[in-house]
Amino acid sequence: MDIVNEILEKEQKKSEKYKPITVEKHLEVELDLGTLLAFDTNDLDTKLLQSNKDDYLQSLTRDNTQLLLNKIWELPTERVDEAIVVKLPEPKTVLPRAKPCPKPKPLTKWQEFAKSKGITKKKKDKLQWDEQLQKWVPLYGFKKAAAEKEKNWLIEVPQNLDPMTDMFEKKASEKSEKVAKNELQRLKNIARARKVKIPRVGLPVTSDKASASQLDTAATIAKASTASLGKFQDKLPKEKEPRGKGIHELIPGKERKRKLPIPTPAQERENNLNMLDNILNKRPKIDMDKAVAKHIHDEQVNRSEEKKNSKPAKGKRNFKAKTKGGNPTNFTAKKPKAGKGQRNPAKKAGGRKRR
Structure with a gap:
């Protein structure tokens, strides 16, 4: 128990x-x-x-x-x-992604061409019947290379080539060139997808292919190649003064602008205070002649408006002539008109008095 x-x-x-x-x-x-x-x-x-x-x-x-x-x-x-x-059911909770959603890969040059032309990819067989070897040969891989060696054990040299040319070596070099070309095309597709500017390769830089900066450099060198280092050389229309980094190496007589030494903290503080004083004490520039003329014009306008608005005093006669301009001294060269045979005792006739 x-x-x-x-x-x-x-x-x-x-x-x-x-x-x-x-x-x-x-x-x-x-x-x-x-x-x-x-x-x-x-x-x-x-x-x-x-x-x-x-x-x-x-x-x-x-x-x-x-x-x-x-x-x-x-x-x-x-x-x-x-x-x-x-078997688990469908999830209800949406989990956030650790990384953003992958973007679709950009199309290559051939894929864009095939899409525009409607060319579809067809599935090919992996094996192909070889009439010369009388057997099935794969389309790629090491067995394909072995079959090519077995079939092409002898290569005829064409008549337009040197009879001592090694055709096997030439064939291998052509194959390596094709591989290099495909690799270059692949890199171009990647650069085009990433929008990277590809430099021109394989073409000489001539005058019709040179850039604006290259043409400016060539013109500067040609001008500085004279005995006076281009000092008395005529300028082209709309030609700018050569500037930039390395211009002193192209033009030896060009004066170099020296850089100022780094200021000390005290100098920097003094410069900043002087700049602040200049900004705060800055007075606007005044054109004295223009200001005086404007002041005189304003006074004349005010005086003329006061004369128009003022009333004559009582008991005084207004000798203001009824002329067109309102000026009593506005005489003319015409003779004064007389009564023309009609006399009005109440109205004084105009004209000159005879003595």
Whole structure:
């Protein structure tokens, strides 16, 4: 009996190590089986969290994981190669991406041409029947190269070539040139996709292909090649003064503008204060002649307006002549008109008095 009791005690101790598969929560845990996620919205026990943080979080994680596994075992299972497989449902939670979505690769030059012409890619066979060897030969790979060596063990030299030409070496060089051409085309496609400017290769830089800066440099060198280093050379229409880095090497007589030494903190502070004083004490430039003329004109305009608006005083006669300009001294060269035979005693006749 003692042995039986010992065995039962051991089994009981083992069972105490493992927690039950049933977990009770105040609020149900939200589960997303598609992404194997569990959202626990229950409140945390602050006392246990402060007293024994690691054990509390570990037990909480264990309970939520147990609920997730219980839900997974409720799904329909099937056996595949002596293994039990469960098909998960569609995920409900959208997980953010760690990196941006991949952009589609840009089309190569041939792909753009094929798309514009409607050329579709056809699936080719991997093997091809060779009539000379009487067997199936792959279209690529090491077996293709071995078949080519077996078939072309002898190559005829054409009549237009040197009879001592090694045709095998020439064929190998042509193949390497094709490989290099394909690699160059691949690099061009990559540069064109990344919008990188490709320099011109294989063409001499002539006058019709030279850039504006190259033409300016050539003109500067030609002008400085005279005995006076271009000092008395006539300028072209709309020609600019040569400037920029390296101009002193092209024109030896050109004066070099020396750089000022780096100022000390005291000098820099003094320069800044002087600049600030100049800005604050700056007075606007005044044209004295223009200002005086404007002042005189304004006075004349005001005086004429005052004369127009003023009324004559009572008891005084207004000797203002009724002339066109209103000026009493506006005499003319015409003779004064007389009464012309009609005398009016109430009206004084004009004209000159005879003595």
